[in-house]
Amino acid sequence: MDIDAYVAAHRGEWQRLDRLAGRRGRLSGAEADELVTLYQRTATHLSVVRSSVPDAQLVGHLSSVVAKGRAAVTGTHSPAWRDVAAFFTVSFPAAVYRAWRWWVPAAAGFLAVGLAVGAWVATDPQVQASIAPPEQVRQLVEHDFADYYSAHPAGDFAAQVWTNNVWVAAGSLVLGVLLVPTLFILGQNAVSVGVAGGLMVAEGHGDVFFGLILPHGLLELTAVFVSAGVGLRLGWTVVDPGPRRRADALAVEGRAVAGVALGLVVVLAVSGTIEAFVTPSGLPTWARVAIGVLAEVSFLTYVVVLGRRAVRAGETGDVRGDARGDSLPTAA
Numbered sequence: 001m002d003i004d005a006y007v008a009a010h011r012g013e014w015q016r017l018d019r020l021a022g023r024r025g026r027l028s029g030a031e032a033d034e035l036v037t038l039y040q041r042t043a044t045h046l047s048v049v050r051s052s053v054p055d056a057q058l059v060g061h062l063s064s065v066v067a068k069g070r071a072a073v074t075g076t077h078s079p080a081w082r083d084v085a086a087f088f089t090v091s092f093p094a095a096v097y098r099a100w101r102w103w104v105p106a107a108a109g110f111l112a113v114g115l116a117v118g119a120w121v122a123t124d125p126q127v128q129a130s131i132a133p134p135e136q137v138r139q140l141v142e143h144d145f146a147d148y149y150s151a152h153p154a155g156d157f158a159a160q161v162w163t164n165n166v167w168v169a170a171g172s173l174v175l176g177v178l179l180v181p182t183l184f185i186l187g188q189n190a191v192s193v194g195v196a197g198g199l200m201v202a203e204g205h206g207d208v209f210f211g212l213i214l215p216h217g218l219l220e221l222t223a224v225f226v227s228a229g230v231g232l233r234l235g236w237t238v239v240d241p242g243p244r245r246r247a248d249a250l251a252v253e254g255r256a257v258a259g260v261a262l263g264l265v266v267v268l269a270v271s272g273t274i275e276a277f278v279t280p281s282g283l284p285t286w287a288r289v290a291i292g293v294l295a296e297v298s299f300l301t302y303v304v305v306l307g308r309r310a311v312r313a314g315e316t317g318d319v320r321g322d323a324r325g326d327s328l329p330t331a332a
Contacts, residue, residue, distance in 0.1 A: 003055060007272060011044055017042050021072040039069035042212045050165035060204045061213035092263035095317025096226055097257040097307025102230025102236075106186060110225065114197070121198025128202055141203040145196065149212060160213060162272035165220060169227035169264050173257055176231015177238060186228050211285040215292035216275035219299060230260045241320050256317035 017038040020031060026036060033106075046062040048053065123126050128137060168185065175181035193213075200209035234253045241249035278291050 003049075003058070005237040006045075006049070010041075010143045013038055014042055014045070014062065014065050017069050021065075021068040035069065036073055039073050042066055042069060049257065053064075059119070067106060079224065087259065088263070088266075089306055090315055091259050091317050093303050093307035094310035094315040095260045095307075096263070096303045097311055098256075098317060099226070099230045099233045100303075101229075101231045104230045106232065107222070107225040110186050110190045110221070113187060113328045117191050117194025118198040118201065121195055122201040125202075128199065131199065135201065137199055139195075141208075145200065145205075146212060147199040148207060149275065155276070156219045159272075162269055165268045165272060166265060169223055169268060170261065172227040173231040173234075173261055174226060176228065176233070176235045176257075177237040179232060182228050182231045182235070186224075189224070193319065207285070211288065212279055216271050218292045218296035219267065219269035219274065222299060223264050223271065227264055230257055239241050254315065259317055262290070267299065 017035070020027065020035040020038065024209055042062065043066050046059070046066050049062060051056055071074075121131070129135070132140070168189070172182045172185050175185070197206075197209050197213075200206055234240050234250070234257050237253045238246070246253075274292060274295060281288065283291075
């Protein structure tokens, strides 16, 4: 094949395709049809050149033109950063906001149990004695509790805390489908916090306890409450799917749970960073607590403002329609 003659015969079509592809979105109907036709022809020309006269420079040029034409004809996916932005501004806050009727009661129950256990331990010497010998309690309140936050390098400690909290949140989410295990995880953690707080208060170190717990604990516990609430919502969907088929309802809520899990990974990373770098720092107690309060208020504001807006717009926290599986229609 005479390559020069072939190029001369089709150069005009290639140039025209290149110009039309560069104007996509601003084409008339006739130009759009022409774009498709030229794309198909040029793709054929590229195949002929590759098989007959493998000229590297010409193949590279035609490959570029064909790729540009393909993008214009078929469209392109949104950049990944747009998907990430949509997730954190729409999907994640919508899923968390929709579940507030579950995680707010979970938080209230946790606090009620924790405060009740703490008050019981702090005011009953016999309960304190049954937990541990006096010397062990003294070691805990005077050294171990505070040393826990500074015994390891901050970076390593942040990773350790983040991993542990992610496992707790993941357990609450995944086991929520069975309801009881998630309630057990919440109760167990509430009792643990209550016992530690009660012992610290009984020994006159209540200020140390709250000064070390509040900076990171507000956001950290909120993430646990959210994971428990969303998990319990998923479990209740099994019991009562509403007007939807049980399989469809579980698919929708399950995908939302997966999204919440991803979002909470970031939330727990923030709380873990605060726990590693702020909680044991030399800042005054009021400053450390203020940082924790700021982080908590920021998260709740983010969920309420963006989540409510997204829910009112019809968002559920589910993935985009083109990423969902298909469902067989059922008779009414």
